Amino acid sequence: MAFIGNLIWLIFGGWLLGTLYLIGAIVLFPLLPFLMPMIGYAYWPFGRRPVKKKAIAAYKIENNMPADEDKFAKSSALIKFLGTTIWVLTFGWTLALVHLIAGIANLVFCVFIITAPLALPNALANFKLIPVAFAPFGVRLIPTSLADDIDKAQAKSKL
Numbered sequence: 001m002a003f004i005g006n007l008i009w010l011i012f013g014g015w016l017l018g019t020l021y022l023i024g025a026i027v028l029f030p031l032l033p034f035l036m037p038m039i040g041y042a043y044w045p046f047g048r049r050p051v052k053k054k055a056i057a058a059y060k061i062e063n064n065m066p067a068d069e070d071k072f073a074k075s076s077a078l079i080k081f082l083g084t085t086i087w088v089l090t091f092g093w094t095l096a097l098v099h100l101i102a103g104i105a106n107l108v109f110c111v112f113i114i115t116a117p118l119a120l121p122n123a124l125a126n127f128k129l130i131p132v133a134f135a136p137f138g139v140r141l142i143p144t145s146l147a148d149d150i151d152k153a154q155a156k157s158k159l
Contacts, residue, residue, distance in 0.1 A: 010043060010044070014045070017043075018043035020095055034083070041132065050141055051139060055150050100126070100130060103126030
């Protein structure tokens with residue numbers, strides 16, 4: 001099902017949004033290795049979900065799993081702050097605005113009964129990509145089933 005959703009997404013504008021992410025990453029080429037997962041996610045968003053790295057780390061500690069290596073995590077706080085600030089001020093806000101406009105446009109197409117099955121998932125995917133456009137460095141993309149498990153573990157820990 002995720003493949004069909006990704007195919008529909010790619011045909012109906014995902015290629016344009018993914019290309020915008022790619023252009024932003026090429027212009028800010030020092031950030032390119034850190035943005036590559038987000039570029040792929042902009043092209044194929046279904047079947048994966050962004051989860052905060054802190055939530056993943058807490059889940060791994062809770063389940064006695066080894067920590068993984070993260071290139072951006074080894075950077076100093078100043079480098080992380082500068083990278084995120086430059087991204088947000090140059091491309092992050094424009095991509096978030098593009099996702100918002102595309103999501104609203106897809107919701108408008110939901111008025112027609114025939115296009116609702118195509119437009120509604122695309123609108124939701126656009127709205128899901130807005131936070132990723134703003135802060136792509138604080139999240140990891142993981143399969144949806146694992147993201148659901150992490151959400152359940154967080155909910156249990158809050159009880």
